[in-house]
Amino acid sequence: xxxxxxxxxxxxxxxxxxxxxxxxxxxxxxxxxxxxxxxxxxxxxxxxxxxxxxxxxxxxxxxxxxxxxxxxxxxxxxxxxxxxxxxxxxxxxxxxxxxxxxxxxxxxxxxxxxxxxxxxxxxxxxxxxxxxxxxxxxxxxxxxxxxxxxxxxxxxxxxxxxxxxxxxxxxxxxxxxxxxxxxxxxxxxxxxxxxxxxxxxxxxxxxxxxxxxxxxxxxxxxxxxxxxxxxxxxxxxxxxxxxxxxxxxxxxxxxxxxxxxxxxxxxxxxxxxxxxxxxxxxxxxxxxxxxxxxxxxxxxxxxxxxxxxxxxxxxxxxxxxxxxxxxxxxxxxxxxxxxxxxxxxxxxxxxxxxxxxxxxxxxxxxxxxxxxxxxxxxxxxxxxxxxxxxxxxxxxxxxxxxxxxxxxxxxxxxxxxxxxxxxxxxxxxxxxxxxxxxxxxxxxxxxxxxxxxxxxxxxxxxxxxxxxxxxxxxxxxxxxxxxxxxxxxx
Amino acid sequence: xxxxxxxxxxxxxxxxxxxxxxxxxxxxxxxxxxxxxxxxxxxxxxxxxxxxxxxxxxxxxxxxxxxxxxxxxxxxxxxxxxxxxxxxxxxxxxxxxxxxxxxxxxxxxxxxxxxxxxxxxxxxxxxxxxxxxxxxxxxxxxxxxxxxxxxxxxxxxxxxxxxxxxxxxxxxxxxxxxxxxxxxxxxxxxxxxxxxx
Numbered sequence: 001x002x003x004x005x006x007x008x009x010x011x012x013x014x015x016x017x018x019x020x021x022x023x024x025x026x027x028x029x030x031x032x033x034x035x036x037x038x039x040x041x042x043x044x045x046x047x048x049x050x051x052x053x054x055x056x057x058x059x060x061x062x063x064x065x066x067x068x069x070x071x072x073x074x075x076x077x078x079x080x081x082x083x084x085x086x087x088x089x090x091x092x093x094x095x096x097x098x099x100x101x102x103x104x105x106x107x108x109x110x111x112x113x114x115x116x117x118x119x120x121x122x123x124x125x126x127x128x129x130x131x132x133x134x135x136x137x138x139x140x141x142x143x144x145x146x147x148x149x150x151x152x153x154x155x156x157x158x159x160x161x162x163x164x165x166x167x168x169x170x171x172x173x174x175x176x177x178x179x180x181x182x183x184x185x186x187x188x189x190x191x192x193x194x195x196x197x198x199x200x201x202x203x204x205x206x207x208x209x210x211x212x213x214x215x216x217x218x219x220x221x222x223x224x225x226x227x228x229x230x231x232x233x234x235x236x237x238x239x240x241x242x243x244x245x246x247x248x249x250x251x252x253x254x255x256x257x258x259x260x261x262x263x264x265x266x267x268x269x270x271x272x273x274x275x276x277x278x279x280x281x282x283x284x285x286x287x288x289x290x291x292x293x294x295x296x297x298x299x300x301x302x303x304x305x306x307x308x309x310x311x312x313x314x315x316x317x318x319x320x321x322x323x324x325x326x327x328x329x330x331x332x333x334x335x336x337x338x339x340x341x342x343x344x345x346x347x348x349x350x351x352x353x354x355x356x357x358x359x360x361x362x363x364x365x366x367x368x369x370x371x372x373x374x375x376x377x378x379x380x381x382x383x384x385x386x387x388x389x390x391x392x393x394x395x396x397x398x399x400x401x402x403x404x405x406x407x408x409x410x411x412x413x414x415x416x417x418x419x420x421x422x423x424x425x426x427x428x429x430x431x432x433x434x435x436x437x438x439x440x441x442x443x444x445x446x447x448x449x450x451x452x453x454x455x456x457x458x459x460x461x462x463x464x465x466x467x468x469x470x471x472x473x474x475x476x477x478x479x480x481x482x483x484x485x486x487x488x489x490x
Numbered sequence: 491x492x493x494x495x496x497x498x499x500x501x502x503x504x505x506x507x508x509x510x511x512x513x514x515x516x517x518x519x520x521x522x523x524x525x526x527x528x529x530x531x532x533x534x535x536x537x538x539x540x541x542x543x544x545x546x547x548x549x550x551x552x553x554x555x556x557x558x559x560x561x562x563x564x565x566x567x568x569x570x571x572x573x574x575x576x577x578x579x580x581x582x583x584x585x586x587x588x589x590x591x592x593x594x595x596x597x598x599x600x601x602x603x604x605x606x607x608x609x610x611x612x613x614x615x616x617x618x619x620x621x622x623x624x625x626x627x628x629x630x631x632x633x634x635x636x637x638x639x640x641x642x643x644x645x646x647x648x649x650x651x652x653x654x655x656x657x658x659x660x661x662x663x664x665x666x667x668x669x670x671x672x673x674x675x676x677x678x679x680x681x682x683x684x685x686x687x
Binding site: 019020021024145151152153155156157161162165166169172173176177179180184187188190191192203204206207208209210211212213214215216217218219220221222225226229232233236240243440441443444 | 493513526527528529530531532533534536537540542544545547548551555565566569570573574576578581585588589591592594595596598599601602603605606608609610612613615616619620621622623624626627628629630631
C-alpha cells in the first residue's frame with residue numbers, strides 16, 4: 001500500500017481538464033495576494049466572537065470560577081461540554097487523513113488538508129476549557145508529571161490524567177502528520193514565490209524538499225506509518241475522554257457503551273463541521289473544481305450513516321437502563337426525556353437522529369443550502385448531546401439532598417459562543433497562509449494526459465523542440481547547435 | 491547537501507507514465523547505475539521501476555513505539571510504586587491495567603517523533619536542509635529522469651537513450667558549485683561534436 005494511488009483503480013472525481021499547473025496556481029493564489037473583502041468580513045466577525053471567549057476567561061482569572069453558573073453538584077458545566085464537543089469535532093480530520101487513507105479512499109485528497117487543520121484548531125479550542133476550568137490556570141502545568149519540589153507524582157490511575165496524555169498526544173501527532181503532508185507543498189510554494197522573504201521562509205518550512213523519487217519512497221512509508229499510528233490513536237482519544245465519565249459510578253455515566261458511543265458521536269459531529277467549513281471555504285476561495293459536489297455528497301453519506309449509529313446508541317442506552325433493573329439508572333433515563341432538561345434532550349434527538357434522515361434524498365444531499373443547514377443543526381444537536389450526558393447525570397444522582405439545578409449563565413454562553421470565534425479565527429488564518437489543499441496528493445489523483453498513448457519508443461528527430469515552451473529551465477537546456485556554455489541552474 | 495550525482499544527463503517529461511517507462515528501461519535494459527528521478531507527486535510503482543529498497547523509516551517508527559511504551563509504563567510504575575508509593579483506594583502500587591492508556595499514548599507519541607525525524611534524516615533534510623534543486627518546475631508539473639554518467643561514452647549513450655524516448659528536453663548537470671550551492675548545467679553537445687569544458 002502506498003500513498004501513490006493507482007489511478008486505474010480510483011473513480012475519477014475531478015474534471016479531466018484540470019492540469020497540474022492549474023492545481024498549483026489555484027491553491028497557492030490566495031497565499032500570495034491581499035485577502036478579499038469576504039475574507040476580511042468573516043475574519044472580523046470571528047475576531048469579535050473570539051472576544052466573547054477571551055473577556056470572560058480573563059475576567060474569571062481575577063474573579064474566580066464563581067463567576068460562572070457552575071456549582072455543586074454540577075461542577076462541570078459548559079466547560080466540559082465544550083471540551084468534549086470540540087475534541088469530538090477534531091476527530092473527523094484524523095478519520096479523513098488516516099482511516100480513509102488506510103481504506104484507500106482517494107476522494108479524501110481534496111479535503112484532508114483542511115480537515116486536518118480543523119482537527120488541530122479544534123483540539124486547541126478544546127484545550128482552553130480544562131485549563132480554565134482548573135480554576136488556577138497559572139498552575140495548570142501541575143497536570144504534567146514533572147519532578148517538582150513537592151516530590152509527589154500525579155495519580156496515574158485517574159482517567160482525568162489519561163485525558164491529559166491522550167489529548168496532548170493527539171494534538172502532537174495530528175500536528176506532525178499534518179506537517180509531513182505540508183512539506184512538499186511548502187516546496188511548491190517556495191519554487192513559485194517571487195518575493196525573496198517568502199522564498200526563504202518557504203524554503204525553511206519545506207526543509208529543502210527536492211521531489212526526488214528516493215525521497216518520495218521514504219515519504220510514502222512515513223505517511224503510511226503516521227496513518228497506522230493515528231488510526232488507533234483517534235479511537236483511543238475519545239474513548240479515554242469517555243472514561244472520565246464511564247469510570248465513575250454516576251447513573252447515566254457508568255456504562256460500557258460510552259467509548260464507541262463517544263467515538264461515533266465525534267465522527268458524526270466532526271463530519272458535520274467539515275461540511276460547514278468546506279461549504280464556506282470552497283465558496284470563499286473558488287475551490288469548487290476540487291471540492292466537488294461529489295465530495296460533499298460522500299461526506300453527507302458519512303453523516304447519515306453515523307446518525308443512524310447515534311440513534312441506535314441512544315436506544316441502546318435506554319434499553320440497558322431498563323434492563324439493568326438499577327433504579328437510579330432508570331430514574332436518570334426517565335428524567336432525560338420528561339424531566340427538567342427535556343428540551344435539551346429533544347433538541348438532541350431531533351437534530352441528531354431525525355434531521356440527518358433528510359440526507360436519504362439525493363436532492364437534499366447535493367444541495368449546498370440544505371447540507372449547510374443540516375450540518376449546523378447536527379452540531380447544535382451534538383453540543384446538546386454532551387450537555388445531556390454531563391449536566392443531567394450530575395444534577396440528580398443518588399441522594400435527593402445533593403440534587404441541584406444548573407443553567408448556563410450569560411458568562412457560560414459567552415465562552416461557548418466565543419469558542420466558535422476562536423476556532424474560526426484560526427481556521428481563517430489557515431485559509432489565508434497555508435496551502436488549503438494537499439497539492440502533491442491532489443496531482444497524484446489527476447487523470448494522466450496521455451495514459452497509454454504516448455508510451456513506447458518513439459523515433460524523434462528533434463525531441464528538443466519542446467524546449468522552447470520550457471522557458472523556466474533557463475537557456476542552457478540545449479537546442480541543437482549553439483556553443484556549449486555553463487549555465488546556472490535555477 | 492543534496493544527493494545529486496554529477497555529471498548526469500537529465501531528461502524532462504510532463505507525464506508520470508513516461509518517466510516510469512524510461513526509468514524502468516534505463517535500469518533494466520540499459521543498465522545505468524545510481525538512477526534518480528524527480529516528480530511533483532509520488533508515483534504508483536515508481537519504486538519498483540527504479541529498483542528502490544523498502545524505506546528503513548518503519549524500523550525507526552517501530553523502535554519509537556516500543557521505546558515510548560516501555561518508558562511510559564516503567565515511569566508510571568517507578569513513580570507510583572518506588573519513588574513515592576501512595577495507597578489509592580487499596581489498589582496495588584503497580585496497578586497495570588490503569589496504565590494501559592498512558593502506555594499506549596507515550597508509545598504513539600515517541601513513534602510519531604521518530605517517524606518524522608527518520609523521514610527528515612532519510613531524505614537528507616535534517617539536521618541541515620537541502621539547498622539545491624534541479625528545476626523549479628519539479629514541484630509544479632515536471633518529471634525528471636537523472637542518469638549519472640562517468641565518461642563521455644556513457645554520456646552520449648544516455649543522451650541517445652533519452653532522445654529515443656520522447657523526452658521533452660535533455661540537459662546535462664555538469665558539476666556542483668559548492669560555494670553557491672547550485673547545480674551548473676552544460677548544453678547538450680550536438681551530434682559528432684566532442685564535449686567541451
